[in-house]
Structures are given as C-alpha cells and as structure tokens.
Amino acid sequence: MKLILFVLTGLAGTAFAQAPWANGPLQVSANGRFLQHTSGKPFFWLADTCWLAVQKFSREEAKSYFENRRAKGFNVVQCTAVQMLTDKTVYGDVPFAGGDVARLLTTTGSDPADAEQYDYWDHLDYLFETAAANGIYLALAPTWSHTVRRAPIPADKAARYVAALAQRLKDRPNLIWLNGGAAKGDVDADVWQAIGVAIKQHDPRHLMTFHAFGRTQSSSWFRDATWLDFHTFTSGHRRYDQDTDGKRFGEDNWRYVLDDLAKSPRKPTLDTEPSYEDTPQGLHDANQPYWNADDVRRYAYWSVFAGACGHTYGQNSVRQVYKPSDPRPSSGAKHFYTAVLDAPGAGQMRHVKNLMLSRPYFDRASAQSLTAGDEGEKYDRVLVTNGKEFLMAYTSTGRDFKLALGEISGAEVAAWWFNPRTGEAAKAGTHKNTGTVAFNPPGEPGRGNDWVLVLDDASKAFGPPGAGAAR
Template structure:
C-alpha cells in the first residue's frame, strides 16, 4: 500500500502531492471512531471515494457533541464515576481507529486527525457546556506521543487543536505541548490548527511557529456571519507569514443555524460559502460537511446529549451521505484541477458594489463567482480572453460574450436560474 505524502509548495500557497498541486477536498466526519461500525465505515468510504474526496477530518478522541452511539468504546479507561482516566489508554479503541484509518488510506484518502478538541482543554469556550473531566496537562505528552507513533505511518495531517479559541496561557500550553511532541516524533508531518468559528487572530507564538504548515479557519454556522467565508480567507491570505489557506468548516449542508435560530443551510448556501472562500484567498482547498455525517447520526439515537450550540436534529447518516451538495464540492475539485486553479489569487476587479461577487486570477485565467444573477462590470480589458459560464446547480456550460470598452468590461446577465462561475481563459 503506497500512502500519499503531502508537502507545502515552495511559493507557500498550495499543498502538493508528488510535486504537483494538490486540491484539498475534505469531508467532515469528526465522530467516525466512536460511532461508525466497520461495515458502515466501508460503505461511507466507497461513496466519498466515488465522489472524489481526498481528505477525511476525524476527531481522534470522542466528539463532545456527537450523536448517541450504539458502539460502547472509548479512548481511555473509565473511572468509577464514568470519567476518563487519561493516564490509561484503551488499546482496543486505538486498534479499531487504526483499522479504520487503514481502510481509508487504502482507498486513497489522507486522514486529518484532531489531537485535542477544545473540550479536553481547560478554559476554552466549551467549558461552559462540559465543565469536568479535562485532560491533565501532564497526560498530554504521553497521549500525543502514543497517537503520533501509532498513526504517522499513514502520513496523516495533524490538527493540533479542535474548535479552539486560545483563551489563556494555560490552554495555549496544551496546544504548544502537542505541537512540540508531533514535531519531535514525526518531523515531516503536515500540521495545522482547527480554530473556533469566525476567529481570525492566532496567538503570535502559533502564527510564527515553523511547525504549522497551513492556515485553517471556519466560517461556521451562524446565520448572521456567513460573509466571514470570504472575509477570513482574505485575512489569512494577506498575513505576513505566507501559508496555504483552507476553510475547514463552512456551513454544513442541512445543519440548522446555530444559537437555536430557525432555518437550515441549503445546498446553495454550502456551495456559496465554498466558492467565496476559494476565490477570496482560500484557494488551496475546501471542506464539506453534511448534518448527520459529522456527528454520525442514526435515526432513533439522541443528539445533543451534552447541551451544545443549539443545532436542530441531524439526518440519519445514510441520508446525509447522499446530499447533493457533496457532488457540488466534488465538481469544485474537478473545475480547479481541470482549469489549473489550485492556489489561485484573489483579484480586485469587480466594479459592482457588493462583496458577494468574488474574483480571482492567475497568469492565464480569470474566475468569477456570481451568487445572484446580474451583469458584472470589471475594471479590466479582457478582450484577450474567451469566457465560459458554468451553471453550478445543473453543471451546464455556456459560451459567454463579454463586451469591452475604454479599458472596462461587462459580463452580461446569464440565462441560468442559480449561481454560476464564469471562467475566462487567455487566448
């Protein structure tokens, strides 16, 4: 079994695989190790492989807000009161997790393993929901060392943190210790931080750390802040320390709006968040999520056993696995690879007075995302380009005539009913 090994391109804007640009297309499956049976896992992997996904984001430990599970297995031994004994690793749990990682790698996936979700760390925002049973600081090093020694042969990406807000020096010390252990045990690993939704400022000691290979952010599930998909991408793209940028948690398809707000994110919402992230600076890749997959929900099981962020019930995982939005994200990967767009740079060329229309460009290609139909005005002469408009819902391609005058251009209103991407290629 030949395992994929990632690196960061010399220019710092993309990940590479075998020296070729790698478009990171991940699925969010945080709860797989505690909730999915081996048979279910095989079914899931076969579908996502067919769709073209290449990374799986999994919590190495139990996800604090996962759905109820009929698999009674935990990563640590239990004390009499049901709490974790963090000094006693459950070998059976990690053997099973390794089997699942092996199955994924055999099908061509790169595992992205979260080492310390924020509920295991003191002082983080999740403390208000899960106040007890934090991991003692002196248990961090042996746990992380054990995990990295066990899984590094599969060349995973390590998420040092999960959903963290870096609230205190005490909490930050946990993540720094984990990062140092990963570097010592597996110095060639690709590492990042999964940070709290809408967070854009990393502590200086992490932002400047040589052990972090790419920026990951999450625009998240709050209905008031979906513009963060492009705003935070642009922020990290312009940081002094150049790294690839990836939105690792845009709004999940069919998840309800957070904070108990009525409504759910549609296929269109998830697609819009992806394209706006990619063209605003996050062109190294994107992560998809389906409400029912991340928590591995089974009909009849409880959801929100620990009071969480106010999400409505998930779909059964098999229903969620077949949401159409996953195909939209697979189509994004197809377009990025077909038109050589991986790592494309944001471009300030749109004259329409809205940040919703996003533009990006490289030496030979211009890409625009238009979520709501209108004519688009550009501050650029594009007579040297031929344009194609792509209907993102029905995957239809249309030849597009663009008018240019006095150094400015106009893309006419297209004839499709949903959002589109317009791609211009230099003649």
C-alpha cells in the first residue's frame, strides 16, 4: 500500500520583490561550487533558451516573452548577439558596417519610432532593459561557432568586436557572458581565447563561461583560463543508444557534473544545453520520438543533485523563435513559439530552483554513498544530495529505494515527498537517524512518476520543501 499524502504547499510565488542584482554582482562562492551575489545571497541559475531573441523578437514580442518567463521563475535567458553575419532584426537592421565584424553599425539616437535612429544595437539594448524589468539576466553569446568557422572571423577582428560590445554593455547589471556558441574549444582556439581575454579586459565585472558543442564541456579546454569563471557543458539531445562517440555519457548528464567538479581548480558547473522539450531524440530526425516534460525534469534534477549550480531549460520552438513568417522550422518543431510558451516543462522548472533554495545552500554536494544497495542504472538511477542538515533523493520512475541514514545532523529526520511536477510537498513521517531505511514513493513506478524524498534534521523545523528560502 502506498502512503496517503496530504498536500501542504502549492506553487511558490513568481513575482520578485526587487531585482536580483540589488544583492550585488554575481560571483563564485568560496567553495568553488556555486554562484552567489556579493551580499552572500545564493543565485540558482534557472535559464530558458531563446538563442534568436535579438534577431526575431519585435519589441512587443520581447516584452510578452520576458513577462512570461518571469512568471515561470526563470532568472536567466540564453541568447546570441550575432549568430550569423547575415543577421537582421525584425526591423531590417544589420549589426555590422559593410559586414565587417570589427565595425558595429550604430546610428545617432535610439528612438524606436524613428527607423533612422533605432539600430540593431539599440534593439539589443531594449532586450536588456526589458529583461531587467522582469528580473532576468541575459547570458549573451557574442557570436556562434559556425560563424567563426565559416566566415571566417580571425582572432584580431573577433577581439575588436567583443571589445566594442563589452564597452557598450559593461554597465548592464543583468549581463552574463557566454563565450563560444556550440563550440569545440580546440577548434579556432585562438579566436575563443582572444574573445575571452578581450571581454575580461574591457568588462572584468561580469561573469563569463563557455558554451560548448554537444556532449562536450568547457573544462576540457579552459580549465586554467583566467577569463572563465564557471564551467558549462552541453549534454545534448541524444538518447543512450544514439551517443556512440566521445565519453558516451548518453543521457547521464550527472556524469559531466561529477567530472567537472573533480577537476582543479574547482569551478561551478551546469548543463546549458540538455535535451529540449518537444525536440526529436537526436535533434535532427523528426521521425524519432520527441523529448517531453518528463525528460526535461529528469535532466534538471539529475544534474542539480550531482552538484550543478543551476540548470538550463529549452523548448524547441521557443529556442529558435519559430514564427509564421519563417519558411520552415528547424529540428522538427511542430508549433509556433507563441503556442508553446506554456509547455508543461517550462512551468515545472521553477520547482527545482524553489526546492534547492528552501534548504541551506552552500554545503550541498553529491551523496551517492548514502544509497544502500542498488543505485540503479539509466532511468532507474536514484540521485542523492545532502548538506549538513538535510538530504534529498530523486527518482525519475518512483521506484522503491533504500538509504543509509546517520550522515546528516539530528537524532531524528523528518521526511517529505516533493512532487517535481507540481512543486507540492507532503509530510511522510519521521525516522530515527540511523541504520538503513526503505522508502516507497507515491504512485505506481514508471517513467514520469518522479519524486524527491527530503529528509531534514527534525530539530531544525524547516518549512515545506520548495516554500521560501532557508537562509
């Protein structure tokens, strides 16, 4: 028999009382594992993917999009300043004078009602302002790997371009730099190094990382780069049997986290491109099954419980801003972006952020040694994380599992079941904090019946998981 659960909490609020950067600029935590504000407040990266926001949003569409993402709890949006040299805004403006990346094409004035004044870079400014009005950072890639490779863009011109861009944007409070752009760091390495160095020289205040090619990680190339503040990896869009080269981690994105955090110097890491919701498995063949909300939740909890400092979500149509005016979509997208802004996974991502912020933050780490018996393989794997006063275990299938207690503080532990689909939590009794205990998640085991077991030091009297910030 399954335990009858009584719901205690609903969805957490989505409005923000103040802009996140009111707590100071972002920095790496002292233990090299997380991001925080200079005030000491933790920053859990929860990003949406909208690579072509600059190129394809009108001002009105941008406003609506950022308001939607704020309501869903996103605090970062990943986008590109210039993906291709042929880029234009919806207003027909191009980024460079004569196609020369070293010369930003700018005009006098910035009045959007005057087409002669409102240029490409004014539109980028507007996106920053609109994102800021909604408490959202833009993680901005200056360019994209295929543009660097095909144009080609030499290192000296790339450095001059990003120097001008950094000078323009350095006072924006909601900026994070994404060097790369689906790039292999050992291809055009001189260009990526030049970009990183030039940005840091002209804008040392903002954090920077490197967005890597599928199934690769920035730590493979830039472990010691002084311009790189935290690592990212792209676990990519392939299922287990499709991942036939490289490390062959397949869908186990948690393996990248453990690999990154084991390296020296230690830097925070996160998955900035896992499988997108409503995307064909493998990315390109629309005849393949499509990734769904169950999958994107699994990627989020797996990576975060392994020790990631946040997570990035993506939806196939939104990431490319697929509109009726487009001749055809990429990667088998089936709906225009406006129809899927409220895709199930998009609304469920906030729950992992709320959960992690509801418990003490900076001492959390992977705790797989606390699984007693079978950790499980592939979809049956149970991921465990803990701090000094709490423990969490995630199962993507709702299967039974056992844990060895006694690692966290307290004579007794208070148990909760947290639902990643709804953000609701229910009490599940107390246990002596010793020995091995078997746990039986609600519902019948199966794909998509995912649950988080939360065990707290009962003496701490924490509130329901996902409700409010612990400290």
